Amino acid sequence: MKSGVGVELENLWIKFGDFTAVRNATVRIEEGEFFSFLGPSGCGKTTILRTVSGFQEPSQGVVRIGGRNMAGIGPNKRPTALIFQNLALFPLMQVWENIAFALEVKGVPKAERRKRADELLELIALPGQGDKLVDELSGGQKQRVAVARALAAEPQVLLLDEPLSALDLKLRQHMRTELRAIQQRVGLTFIYITHDQGEALTMSDHIAVMREGVIEQVGDGKQIYDDPASAFVASFVGENNDFAGTVQAVDNGQAVVATAVGELQARIATAARGALKPGDSAMVFIRPENFTIVEAAKGNGDGNRIAATIANEEFEGQSYHVFLEGEGGAAIKMSLTNRGQARTASAVGQQVTLAYSPDQAVALPAGAMADEE
Amino acid sequence: MGIAATVRKFIATNGLGMALFMVLGVSFWVLVLVVLPQITMVDFSFRPKLPPAAIGGPQDVYTTANYEYFVKGNPGNPEGWNRVDVTVFWRTLVAAVFVTVFNFVLCYPVAYYMAKVATGSWARLLALSLVVPYWINEILRAFAFRIIFGDAGLINTVLKTLGVIDVSIDFIRADVALYAGLGYAYILLMIFPLYSAIESLDKNQIEAARDMGSPWWRIHWRIVMPFAKQGIVSGCTMVFMLSAGALAAPQILGGPSSLWFTQIIYQGFFEYFNWNRGAAYAIILLVSCMAIVLGVTKLVGGKAGEIGR
Numbered sequence: 001m002k003s004g005v006g007v008e009l010e011n012l013w014i015k016f017g018d019f020t021a022v023r024n025a026t027v028r029i030e031e032g033e034f035f036s037f038l039g040p041s042g043c044g045k046t047t048i049l050r051t052v053s054g055f056q057e058p059s060q061g062v063v064r065i066g067g068r069n070m071a072g073i074g075p076n077k078r079p080t081a082l083i084f085q086n087l088a089l090f091p092l093m094q095v096w097e098n099i100a101f102a103l104e105v106k107g108v109p110k111a112e113r114r115k116r117a118d119e120l121l122e123l124i125a126l127p128g129q130g131d132k133l134v135d136e137l138s139g140g141q142k143q144r145v146a147v148a149r150a151l152a153a154e155p156q157v158l159l160l161d162e163p164l165s166a167l168d169l170k171l172r173q174h175m176r177t178e179l180r181a182i183q184q185r186v187g188l189t190f191i192y193i194t195h196d197q198g199e200a201l202t203m204s205d206h207i208a209v210m211r212e213g214v215i216e217q218v219g220d221g222k223q224i225y226d227d228p229a230s231a232f233v234a235s236f237v238g239e240n241n242d243f244a245g246t247v248q249a250v251d252n253g254q255a256v257v258a259t260a261v262g263e264l265q266a267r268i269a270t271a272a273r274g275a276l277k278p279g280d281s282a283m284v285f286i287r288p289e290n291f292t293i294v295e296a297a298k299g300n301g302d303g304n305r306i307a308a309t310i311a312n313e314e315f316e317g318q319s320y321h322v323f324l325e326g327e328g329g330a331a332i333k334m335s336l337t338n339r340g341q342a343r344t345a346s347a348v349g350q351q352v353t354l355a356y357s358p359d360q361a362v363a364l365p366a367g368a369m370a371d372e373e
Numbered sequence: 374m375g376i377a378a379t380v381r382k383f384i385a386t387n388g389l390g391m392a393l394f395m396v397l398g399v400s401f402w403v404l405v406l407v408v409l410p411q412i413t414m415v416d417f418s419f420r421p422k423l424p425p426a427a428i429g430g431p432q433d434v435y436t437t438a439n440y441e442y443f444v445k446g447n448p449g450n451p452e453g454w455n456r457v458d459v460t461v462f463w464r465t466l467v468a469a470v471f472v473t474v475f476n477f478v479l480c481y482p483v484a485y486y487m488a489k490v491a492t493g494s495w496a497r498l499l500a501l502s503l504v505v506p507y508w509i510n511e512i513l514r515a516f517a518f519r520i521i522f523g524d525a526g527l528i529n530t531v532l533k534t535l536g537v538i539d540v541s542i543d544f545i546r547a548d549v550a551l552y553a554g555l556g557y558a559y560i561l562l563m564i565f566p567l568y569s570a571i572e573s574l575d576k577n578q579i580e581a582a583r584d585m586g587s588p589w590w591r592i593h594w595r596i597v598m599p600f601a602k603q604g605i606v607s608g609c610t611m612v613f614m615l616s617a618g619a620l621a622a623p624q625i626l627g628g629p630s631s632l633w634f635t636q637i638i639y640q641g642f643f644e645y646f647n648w649n650r651g652a653a654y655a656i657i658l659l660v661s662c663m664a665i666v667l668g669v670t671k672l673v674g675g676k677a678g679e680i681g682r
């Protein structure tokens with residue numbers, strides 16, 4: 001089996017008529033890594049993948065695979081294999097024929113094709129299922145057959161377009177682990193598309209977060225989650241409380257922002273260093289899990305306290321969520337890990353003070369936010 | 374479910390009026406328009422030709438004479454077999470197969486193009502341009518072909534003007550006009566089953582095959598055609614049956630030396646007024662065509678029920 005190669009997109013623009021689906025994308029994907037494109041529906045993820053696999057010509061810019069410019073090279077000549085969102089298995093062929101199709105194309109004799117298909121069935125933990133028809137398999141099994149079929153083509157880059165989205169939650173989580181394991185076993189470059197941030201965070205070495213055709217941030221999961229590069233990334237990846245306001249002071253990598261719930265102190269995101277000045281409109285993001293309730297009724301002015309009233313509580317097993325209302329009606333959510341401790345004797349209507357560490361709050365220039373679903 | 378319950382449910386779902394209409398309508402259609410004429414024809418074919426006065430008389434008994442005539446010809450026939458009729462029969466079937474294959478080769482790319490490549494208003498325009506010629510009567514269309522392929526017709530004129538030929542080609546005698554006319558007459562019956570079969574194929578499957586390095590011919594051979602098999606079978610069946618049973622096109626476009634078997638049937642009925650022999654010949658054609666269609670369908674692994682789709 002061949003090993004993976006890197007993929008580079010350089011100033012890539014993709015237009016459909018007047019509509020620009022991808023604008024000026026530049027990404028470097030290292031060989032053998034698991035790279036995800038993450039973004040909401042319609043942001044251009046599939047379009048990028050189709051451009052890498054050769055079904056879509058870029059309007060401008062360069063796609064390089066293994067250092068080679070792919071301009072003018074068709075999908076059947078590229079070292080990539082694409083796994084479609086709906087898998088696109090061939091329903092009239094048996095499972096093994098599906099898997100061996102790429103070999104059939106190469107003119108490999110039947111006995112050898114069958115042998116290779118059986119090996120791959122072994123790899124995807126479906127031994128002896130080669131003679132079935134595709135429709136006799138379960139959703140997760142089909143999924144794995146699609147992976148095997150793509151691997152049989154001996155690609156150097158495997159492209160996956162939301163391959164897990166049709167599966168139910170349990171199976172999806174199982175397949176995440178499985179895909180990741182297969183990737184590490186075969187050592188190929190995986191380019192994975194998803195609009196599920198949990199999926200992207202758990203599987204990827206690196207993630208590109210996209211919005212409306214623009215790549216807003218590239219980084220590993222921790223960077224994306226803890227140090228978002230834009231208001232969109234902060235609001236799209238994971239849950240976040242957002243507070244809009246005006247920058248009062250900037251000092252030592254931290255900003256004080258005057259918001260409806262008072263002055264909040266927060267660390268300025270790496271991408272926004274130098275971009276925030278007093279007077280700018282800004283946003284402070286604080287994750288629900290970064291709040292604690294302090295008993296004092298009101299601890300104003302410290303820059304890391306918010307007075308709020310408990311509006312509702314929600315128990316979710318391993319964690320429970322408290323919904324609060326800050327000054328000016330700001331909705332705030334905090335999450336606590338359930339350790340079986342007696343819950344704070346909180347009750348709806350009780351006034352509390354929330355505290356957070358300014359290091360765990362992020363200040364960013366105001367900008368477009370992800371739609372709340 | 375008992376019969377009474379089934380009937381009650383049928384009436385409940387459709388309403389009494391509609392239920393009655395459906396039952397009566399379907400029975401009329403099946404019995405009067407389908408079964409009865411066929412039975413009458415079969416009955417006819419097994420009786421001798423008699424003057425009206427003798428019908429129902431002692432001479433009116435079942436006989437296979439009409440079928441024997443097809444094979445042997447007249448009793449005094451020195452050749453021992455009915456050379457003309459059998460030859461024409463055979464040639465008609467072969468020609469119908471040829472027309473069908475020719476039609477398929479022509480229509481498959483068009484249907485594929487319409488189903489998977491053309492988009493939006495262009496696709497609709499294309500479909501319309503295929504349909505519009507069929508607003509004209511079949512016989513007029515055949516005459517139009519006769520004119521186009523005639524001695525001084527469009528094609529000969531163009532070829533002469535271009536200096537390709539000096540003397541007009543006799544397309545009619547060479548049966549080119551006939552094949553073209555027959556092919557054209559049933560193009561829609563080939564294209565639409567193909568189109569609707571190919572249309573429902575997931576485009577991703579084509580792309581998946583291409584992504585795995587497959588050349589175009591293999592994509593069609595391994596993915597598109599197997600998927601469209603039902604459409605192919607039903608399109609080919611219709612074209613084959615209708616070209617074998619065509620009458621107008623052979624009458625108008627056929628060369629002087631080439632008879633179509635339907636013309637012999639027609640002669641039986643309306644020139645010799647031998648309805649019994651005509652019926653026998655019609656049944657020979659029908660049964661042979663059905664046998665061929667069923668045989669071929671079985672060969673490609675389809676089910677007989679798919680022919681109508």
Ligand SMILES: Nc1ncnc2c1ncn2[C@@H]1O[C@H](COP(=O)(O)OP(=O)(O)OP(=O)(O)O)[C@@H](O)[C@H]1O
Nearest residue numbers: 016019021039040041042043044045046047048195
């Ligand atoms: N062939 C096309 N012609 C015109 N517009 C297109 C075409 N393909 C995609 N688009 C548009 O480009 C944008 C991006 O589409 P794309 O399929 O890449 O989104 P996506 O991020 O994959 O979304 P999803 O998560 O819903 O699959 C969409 O607005 C879509 O309407």
Ligand SMILES: [Mg+2]
Nearest residue numbers: 045046047161
């Ligand atoms: Mg998509």
